[in-house]
Amino acid sequence: MGEKNSSGRWKRIGWLFGAVVAVGVAIVLGVGGWPSGSLFDGVNKPCSCSQGERKSSGVVEGCCCNYETVDHLNEEVLHPALQELVKTSFFRHFKVKLWCNCPFWPDDGMCALEDCSVCDCPEKEFPESFRKPNHKGWVEVDNPWTNDDETDNGAYFLPHFSQSSEMTYVNLQLNPERYTGYTGPSARRIWVAVYTENCPKYPSEEFCQEKKILYKLISGLHSSISVHIAVDYLLDKATNLWGQNMTLMYDRVLKHPDRISNLYFTFLFVLRAVTKAADYFEQAEYGTGNPAEDLKTQSLIRQLMFSSELRAACPIPFDEAKLWKGHSGPELKLEVQKQFRNIRFLFPTRGVDYQLFLLSPTATSFLHHHLQLIGLIYAVLNLFSLCNITLHCSALMDCVGCEKCRLWGKLQVLGLGTALKILFSVDGPGQTLQLQRNEVIALMNLLNRLSESVKTVHEMGPSTESIMGGQHQTQNRQVCRLHKMLGGSRGS
Numbered sequence: 001m002g003e004k005n006s007s008g009r010w011k012r013i014g015w016l017f018g019a020v021v022a023v024g025v026a027i028v029l030g031v032g033g034w035p036s037g038s039l040f041d042g043v044n045k046p047c048s049c050s051q052g053e054r055k056s057s058g059v060v061e062g063c064c065c066n067y068e069t070v071d072h073l074n075e076e077v078l079h080p081a082l083q084e085l086v087k088t089s090f091f092r093h094f095k096v097k098l099w100c101n102c103p104f105w106p107d108d109g110m111c112a113l114e115d116c117s118v119c120d121c122p123e124k125e126f127p128e129s130f131r132k133p134n135h136k137g138w139v140e141v142d143n144p145w146t147n148d149d150e151t152d153n154g155a156y157f158l159p160h161f162s163q164s165s166e167m168t169y170v171n172l173q174l175n176p177e178r179y180t181g182y183t184g185p186s187a188r189r190i191w192v193a194v195y196t197e198n199c200p201k202y203p204s205e206e207f208c209q210e211k212k213i214l215y216k217l218i219s220g221l222h223s224s225i226s227v228h229i230a231v232d233y234l235l236d237k238a239t240n241l242w243g244q245n246m247t248l249m250y251d252r253v254l255k256h257p258d259r260i261s262n263l264y265f266t267f268l269f270v271l272r273a274v275t276k277a278a279d280y281f282e283q284a285e286y287g288t289g290n291p292a293e294d295l296k297t298q299s300l301i302r303q304l305m306f307s308s309e310l311r312a313a314c315p316i317p318f319d320e321a322k323l324w325k326g327h328s329g330p331e332l333k334l335e336v337q338k339q340f341r342n343i344r345f346l347f348p349t350r351g352v353d354y355q356l357f358l359l360s361p362t363a364t365s366f367l368h369h370h371l372q373l374i375g376l377i378y379a380v381l382n383l384f385s386l387c388n389i390t391l392h393c394s395a396l397m398d399c400v401g402c403e404k405c406r407l408w409g410k411l412q413v414l415g416l417g418t419a420l421k422i423l424f425s426v427d428g429p430g431q432t433l434q435l436q437r438n439e440v441i442a443l444m445n446l447l448n449r450l451s452e453s454v455k456t457v458h459e460m461g462p463s464t465e466s467i468m469g470g471q472h473q474t475q476n477r478q479v480c481r482l483h484k485m486l487g488g489s490r491g492s
């Protein structure tokens with residue numbers, strides 16, 4: 001009898017507790033929703049229990065090839081050739097300025113790992129021919145899509161690594177793009193600045209293809225960087241165990257169909273630039289003083305440029321001829337061109353040190369919170385010729401607070417600028433393509449990085465999605481069940 005009473009009491013306590021929890025849940029739902037980032041993230045959103053993830057198939061948006069063809073060509077032709085090409089002496093040595101000050105805010109970002117620093121390229125290691133200014137096929141000409149702060153104005157050889165703001169050579173093979181532990185507000189601030197200032201995501205219906213390109217290119221590059229971080233991740237610092245981080249890959253890329261689509265778009269865009277300039281690349285010289293290796297480089301270039309399989313299956317990966325049409329075409333091109341460079345402010349002004357102003361903490365926080373307003377003020381100042389606004393994408397890369405990330409950030413932005421130049425800046429009569437050696441090294445390495453990411457997404461995507469997506473769906477189902485139990489039709 002006593003036992004029965006006590007079990008009844010426990011049951012009553014149980015029900016009471018349940019009711020309190022349910023009321024609490026209802027209040028939270030009714031008032032403020034669940035804290036973000038929790039299991040219940042989906043409760044306030046339309047309940048999407050029955051919707052599966054959209055798979056990437058059909059034609060890649062904005063391009064002329066479908067996903068299946070891209071995966072096949074990448075697997076069979078592009079990836080193997082590019083992997084070999086970037087190892088050659090010509091393509092593995094990249095010239096870069098790694099130690100410029102960030103012109104926008106104090107350099108506060110750091111990476112958690114020691115090996116995020118870039119290792120030296122000894123003087124005797126990089127090709128002798130790189131020191132000569134006149135290398136057949138490669139010229140130091142300006143690119144309207146980038147500001148050429150990455151050229152060394154005739155100083156072809158600067159052996160000392162430590163000179164800030166000087167160019168140096170880096171062996172890319174010794175400094176792979178991978179997880180560095182560079183994260184938090186500093187890293188996110190760069191991406192936010194790129195997306196809000198430079199490459200906004202336009203509503204899909206409202207804007208023309210031309211205006212959407214920059215966003216897609218940057219987003220595709222961002223996806224690719226995230227894939228590389230996920231594939232080569234420090235899983236256990238204590239034992240120095242490196243491997244794949246599936247959760248990261250799923251959360252940052254695979255569960256976002258638009259980010260996958262943008263990755264494929266960027267890959268096809270850059271591929272089109274490379275194949276469009278095929279004749280130029282075939283004629284150019286890849287000499288490094290090692291005849292056997294130089295022959296191999298030349299042969300790999302031909303293999304890539306004139307692959308019959310590529311030409312048959314995907315002859316025009318991206319059709320740039322459709323763009324910049326109509327009487328507003330040239331204006332539009334200038335506008336988009338400015339946007340790509342639309343990062344850095346140079347102020348040759350009347351004695352006012354804007355750079356110092358921008359570096360002060362108060363100004364940094366003001367700048368951070370009032371980007372639009374600041375943009376407007378600068379535009380007005382510009383109107384009255386108080387200052388000139390010139391913008392460098394690369395300058396924002398100087399704010400990347402980890403050397404290795406900065407190296408690859410700079411290289412890949414230069415690669416994108418080179419692709420834009422090939423596709424959009426040499427189509428008029430009498431215009432001939434001229435490229436810098438460093439631009440081409442950046443372009444091919446960018447294509448290789450994208451090719452690796454596409455391969456990873458293709459190969460690991462389905463298994464990662466079924467594991468992570470399964471977990472995600474279970475959580476989602478639990479949320480929906482709870483949602484229904486509470487009788488809520490909120491958001492659904």
Ligand SMILES: Cc1cc2nc3c(=O)[nH]c(=O)nc-3n(C[C@H](O)[C@H](O)[C@H](O)COP(=O)(O)OP(=O)(O)OC[C@H]3O[C@@H](n4cnc5c(N)ncnc54)[C@H](O)[C@@H]3O)c2cc1C
Binds near residue numbers: 180181219229409
């Ligand atoms: C130029 C650059 C190079 C970097 N290189 C490295 C590196 O080599 N190794 C390394 O470990 N870290 C690198 N980082 C840092 C890394 O990219 C992330 O910023 C960091 O890991 C923190 O990630 P996060 O989850 O905060 O989201 P982030 O990747 O910082 O993304 C910020 C926000 O952007 C949006 N977003 C994310 N992906 C996309 C996309 N594909 N398209 C559109 N929007 C998107 C999301 O809203 C997200 O919250 C680099 C950062 C920069 C700016």
